[in-house]
Amino acid sequence: xxxxxxxxxxxxxxxxxxxxxxxxxxxxxxxxxxxxxxxxxxxxxxxxxxxxxxxxxxxxxxxxxxxxxxxxxxxxxxxxxxxxxxxxxxxxxxxxxxxxxxxxxxxxxxx
Amino acid sequence: xxxxxxxxxxxxxxxxxxxxxxxxxxxxxxxxxxxxxxxxxxxxxxxxxxxxxxxxxxxxxxxxxxxxxxxxxxxxxxxxxxxxxxxxxxxxxxxxxxxxxxxxxxxxxxxxxxx
Numbered sequence: 093x094x095x096x097x098x099x100x101x102x103x104x105x106x107x108x109x110x111x112x113x114x115x116x117x118x119x120x121x122x123x124x125x126x127x128x129x130x131x132x133x134x135x136x137x138x139x140x141x142x143x144x145x146x147x148x149x150x151x152x153x154x155x156x157x158x159x160x161x162x163x164x165x166x167x168x169x170x171x172x173x174x175x176x177x178x179x180x181x182x183x184x185x186x187x188x189x190x191x192x193x194x195x196x197x198x199x200x201x202x203x
Numbered sequence: 204x205x206x207x208x209x210x211x212x213x214x215x216x217x218x219x220x221x222x223x224x225x226x227x228x229x230x231x232x233x234x235x236x237x238x239x240x241x242x243x244x245x246x247x248x249x250x251x252x253x254x255x256x257x258x259x260x261x262x263x264x265x266x267x268x269x270x271x272x273x274x275x276x277x278x279x280x281x282x283x284x285x286x287x288x289x290x291x292x293x294x295x296x297x298x299x300x301x302x303x304x305x306x307x308x309x310x311x312x313x314x315x316x317x318x
Contacts, residue, residue: 189253190259190261
């Protein structure tokens with residue numbers, strides 16, 4: 093099955109700095125990649141996704157980049173704010189419709 | 204548009220009992236997936252239903268089962284509960300049309316505690 097690895101497991105940045113989280117995957121046939129944000133006591137919230145025919149996608153302060161050759165994709169958050177503090181998960185959809193998740197990155201943005 | 208609704212939000216059950224969790228997907232969505240989230244194992248796929256048919260199943264024992272109704276609402280059942288079944292159970296909703304890759308939106312989850 094699909095194996096998804098996510099790094100780092102924890103990340104601390106100062107407000108206004110950028111944060112980058114990276115995920116690698118194993119199945120070269122995978123073609124849909126997602127990022128979720130989970131706050132305490134809540135379900136994961138989809139923040140951005142990308143399909144394999146696209147190399148980069150942006151939505152305001154959030155961007156995802158995809159390198160299919162190297163089998164990795166990254167989440168970029170610019171101008172971080174304290175409310176960006178949460179756990180972020182990457183996910184890869186496999187051919188069986190399941191989402192395969194990374195172990196998560198706990199992001200802390202300090203004022 | 205209403206989001207994904209899971210009920211109940213919290214449950215406490217005793218070992219050996221069985222439990223049923225409910226999920227109402229986003230209106231118009233026909234695919235419902237279930238995931239188990241624990242601190243040690245992270246988010247793990249249980250099964251996925253589309254138009255009342257189970258399309259895929261994860262690596263969980265047969266004590267975990269599910270079904271989907273004609274209105275796309277889904278239930279999952281866990282029988283003979285074990286302490287290790289304590290987890291946050293999440294339901295994800297997507298349009299799931301054919302093999303098109305579509306967004307998956309999660310509910311708030313049901314926190315199950317087995318004592």
